[in-house]
Amino acid sequence: MTTSFYEQGPARPITESIRVDKISPRARWLGKFRALLVIVFALIGLIPIFVMGMTAFKTRAEVVSVPPKVIFSPTLEGFVFLFTERAVASPARIEQLRAEARVGELNLFERIALASGQEITGPSDYVRRLVNSLIIAGISTVFSVVLGLFAAYAFSRFEVKGKNDLLFFILSTRMLPAVVVTIPLFLMYRQLALHDTHLGMILLYTVFNLSLSVWLLKGFIDEIPREYEDAALVDGYTRMQAFFKIVLPQAMTGIAATTVFCLIFAWNEYAFALMLTSDKARTAPPSIATMLGRGGIEWSAIAAGSLGFLIPVVIVAFALRNYLLRGVTFGAIRQ
Amino acid sequence: MTTLPVRSPIGTSSGAKQRRELSDRAIVNLFIWPTLILLIAWNVFPLFYSLYLAFTDYSAIANRPPTWVGFGNFADILTDRQAWKYFATTGRYALVTVGMQLILGFGLALLVREKFRGSGVITTLILVPMMISPVVVGLFWKLMYNPTFGYFNYLLGFSDPRFGPDMLAGRFAGQPVPNLALWAVALVDIWMWSPFVMLLALSGLKAIPDYLYEAAAIDRASSWFQFWRITLPQVAPLLLIAVLFRTIEAFKAFDLVMGMTGGGPGDQTELIAVNLYRQAFQGQWRTGRASALAYIILIIIIAVSNLYIRYLNRMRGENA
Numbered sequence: 001m002t003t004s005f006y007e008q009g010p011a012r013p014i015t016e017s018i019r020v021d022k023i024s025p026r027a028r029w030l031g032k033f034r035a036l037l038v039i040v041f042a043l044i045g046l047i048p049i050f051v052m053g054m055t056a057f058k059t060r061a062e063v064v065s066v067p068p069k070v071i072f073s074p075t076l077e078g079f080v081f082l083f084t085e086r087a088v089a090s091p092a093r094i095e096q097l098r099a100e101a102r103v104g105e106l107n108l109f110e111r112i113a114l115a116s117g118q119e120i121t122g123p124s125d126y127v128r129r130l131v132n133s134l135i136i137a138g139i140s141t142v143f144s145v146v147l148g149l150f151a152a153y154a155f156s157r158f159e160v161k162g163k164n165d166l167l168f169f170i171l172s173t174r175m176l177p178a179v180v181v182t183i184p185l186f187l188m189y190r191q192l193a194l195h196d197t198h199l200g201m202i203l204l205y206t207v208f209n210l211s212l213s214v215w216l217l218k219g220f221i222d223e224i225p226r227e228y229e230d231a232a233l234v235d236g237y238t239r240m241q242a243f244f245k246i247v248l249p250q251a252m253t254g255i256a257a258t259t260v261f262c263l264i265f266a267w268n269e270y271a272f273a274l275m276l277t278s279d280k281a282r283t284a285p286p287s288i289a290t291m292l293g294r295g296g297i298e299w300s301a302i303a304a305g306s307l308g309f310l311i312p313v314v315i316v317a318f319a320l321r322n323y324l325l326r327g328v329t330f331g332a333i334r335q
Numbered sequence: 336m337t338t339l340p341v342r343s344p345i346g347t348s349s350g351a352k353q354r355r356e357l358s359d360r361a362i363v364n365l366f367i368w369p370t371l372i373l374l375i376a377w378n379v380f381p382l383f384y385s386l387y388l389a390f391t392d393y394s395a396i397a398n399r400p401p402t403w404v405g406f407g408n409f410a411d412i413l414t415d416r417q418a419w420k421y422f423a424t425t426g427r428y429a430l431v432t433v434g435m436q437l438i439l440g441f442g443l444a445l446l447v448r449e450k451f452r453g454s455g456v457i458t459t460l461i462l463v464p465m466m467i468s469p470v471v472v473g474l475f476w477k478l479m480y481n482p483t484f485g486y487f488n489y490l491l492g493f494s495d496p497r498f499g500p501d502m503l504a505g506r507f508a509g510q511p512v513p514n515l516a517l518w519a520v521a522l523v524d525i526w527m528w529s530p531f532v533m534l535l536a537l538s539g540l541k542a543i544p545d546y547l548y549e550a551a552a553i554d555r556a557s558s559w560f561q562f563w564r565i566t567l568p569q570v571a572p573l574l575l576i577a578v579l580f581r582t583i584e585a586f587k588a589f590d591l592v593m594g595m596t597g598g599g600p601g602d603q604t605e606l607i608a609v610n611l612y613r614q615a616f617q618g619q620w621r622t623g624r625a626s627a628l629a630y631i632i633l634i635i636i637i638a639v640s641n642l643y644i645r646y647l648n649r650m651r652g653e654n655a
Contacts, residue, residue: 041461047490049463049467173377177611181378207378303475
């Protein structure tokens with residue numbers, strides 16, 4: 001067991017003046033209380049995520065049990081439903097399965113078929129949709145961060161004619177409700193043969209994220225002192241070299257935070273994906289929502305799908321958490 | 336920091352170098368135009384096209400060309416009592432969600448401001464709700480709110496569905512409660528986006544220079560005084576940006592509400608963006624009128640944003 005220095009005191013008598021005890025007992029107690037409060041808040045906030053996790057491992061009957069169960073024996077039924085297409089099994093087939101069950105020669109799929117009355121007919125689209133999401137969200141995030149970084153640098157460091165108006169224009173592209181933009185976009189995409197293509201969706205999400213990316217990154221670059229670059233320029237660096245060697249490393253925090261935001265938006269976008277894709281380039285969010293359609297709500301399959309869909313973003317966010325928590329300031333604070 | 340190799344600007348073959356270097360103007364153009372071209376290409380056509388449609392009676396499924404109706408659509412919407420009601424609902428929704436997000440987000444940021452063991456991981460866990468797709472969030476809260484097999488009522492202690500609230504149907508023990516469904520949706524919005532406000536507020540808190548607090552401590556200022564005179568004014572610009580973004584989103588709130596209530600029961604949760612969707616698609620297909628409504632929303636958002644941004648610039652001016 002580790003014992004706290006504060007509770008035990010120093011191991012050896014203190015012979016010289018050291019200032020270890022600057023934290024008052026009251027402040028220490030308050031600090032612990034604060035940490036506890038934060039943990040409680042975090043846990044309350046995570047309840048719906050726990051529910052999602054639990055639902056993914058429940059059977060159909062358990063999802064709708066009254067009262068809702070917290071303790072249950074987990075099954076993979078939801079995941080099997082998620083990854084497969086099914087058809088209602090004929091009564092004859094059910095009889096056959098029952099007979100086999102009495103002999104005791106059922107594999108996992110047959111047991112599920114017997115329990116749910118649905119026979120597996122083939123793999124579902126889920127994996128393809130997830131791959132589409134990865135391609136579209138990944139590439140568009142890179143595009144919007146890179147383009148946004150260049151534009152933000154130019155806006156931050158140079159005199160640009162009508163700068164404030166341009167910046168407001170960039171922000172205003174986010175203000176129109178997506179529902180209205182989709183009709184003209186739909187017509188435009190049909191003309192340009194971009195409907196239901198990866199390229200079309202990548203470009204759309206890039207544009208969709210650019211406004212946020214420019215605004216966020218400009219804030220970060222504003223906070224990097226100009227003197228660093230000026231010194232580099234005096235030393236004979238070109239503007240481009242100064243940008244790549246001085247500004248870029250300094251802006252890493254901002255780039256990482258912006259990446260997370262762009263990824264979250266592109267990964268989760270629903271309205272455009274629903275209306276501008278049909279099959280080839282369809283991403284996961286619309287397909288998770290349409291799992292509702294087939295014969296009642298397959299809650300466990302939806303939960304399993306949502307969980308699988310949430311994990312990549314959470315991994316990225318955790319990997320970049322130090323950057324994310326360090327500062328998303330929009331340049332609002334200058335020292 | 337890497338050390339910079341020192342190159343003398345004098346004495347090198349400056350003529351050849353000059354040609355390889357880009358002038359500042361060229362850099363500005365090179366850096367800004369790709370972004371602007373993309374934004375213009377993807378926004379200007381839809382913007383102008385829907386502006387044109389706003390003055391017509393076009394319907395996306397009717398097989399006839401749009402006919403010009405002038406300001407008919409705008410006049411129709413502005414004299415429509417229902418439309419005003421939806422705007423009022425949206426305003427209430429925005430006020431409650433943004434207000435609560437501000438309080439909760441800022442409060443959480445103050446709590447996680449000083450590090451404790453595992454604070455990085457826990458803070459990131461708090462951020463998880465905003466990483467979920469709004470559609471999925473809507474679906475799951477629908478499951479949570481379900482009066483018979485949902486967890487929400489049980490967590491509140493209503494174990495019998497007959498006497499507990501049915502949040503999304505706007506009833507409590509069978510009796511309709513006005514606006515309950517709207518507050519149920521607002522709660523989800525608050526749950527999802529308070530972390531966003533926390534993140535921005537946290538960045539602001541971390542950027543406050545320590546010397547301000549040290550100076551205040553030397554002057555024996557109370558912690559209350561420090562909060563009102565140092566913390567709040569220093570974080571205010573970022574809080575304002577958070578509020579700006581959330582207000583814009585509240586006027587566009589669509590996926591979440593659609594997934595949970597579809598505007599019902601009755602029109603209790605019919606936010607303006609939901610109504611817009613209904614007019615544009617579901618059964619009505621009044622593309623022209625929907626476009627006009629979208630422009631009215633856009634004008635409101637631009638007006639509100641301009642107010643915020645003007646205030647923000649003034650605040651920046653004072654702080655600088």
